[in-house]
Amino acid sequence: MFSDRIFGLVVLMAALAFIASATQIQTSFMSDPVGPKAFPMIVGAIAGLCGLVMMIRPDPDPEWPKGRTFFALLIAVAVLIGYAYALKPLGFLIPTAITAAILSYQISPRIGPAALSGFGLSVGLFLLFKYALGLGLEAFAKGLFG
Secondary structure, eight states, X not given: OHHHHHHHHHHHHHHHHHHHHHTTOOOOTTXXXXXXXXXXXXHHHHHHHHHHHHHHSOOOOOOOXXXXXXXXXXXXXXXXXXXXXXXXXXXXXXXXXXXXXXXXXXXXXXXXXXXXXXXXXXXXXXHIIIIISOOOOOSXXXXXXX
């Protein structure tokens, strides 16, 4: 219950800061009748209400993972942070294949299927994002293959 109340307080403070920053938005002479401030203020109000509900009616304390599970979660977070930093210098395919393979290995610790999953996800997601969704992805870094 204590963790929900702390999180609810953090959400409430962030919502108030969001609303305060929304009041600083300047309106142009050609704005709609509601104005540009309305949507961010509504989002902030809803977030603040959610924070208040979490503080007033918290859930029972969760059981946090211990030992190996917690270590596996830390590895997954570190891999995803490394993935975010590796995308720009290495392109999409190599970091995605490595990340997907590591995360797949954590789910089922078999090297062969994990490597195939990483390769398949990397190529499949690249094709989906590049050609179906039209995103401007680079397969490899510009200077990587000459």
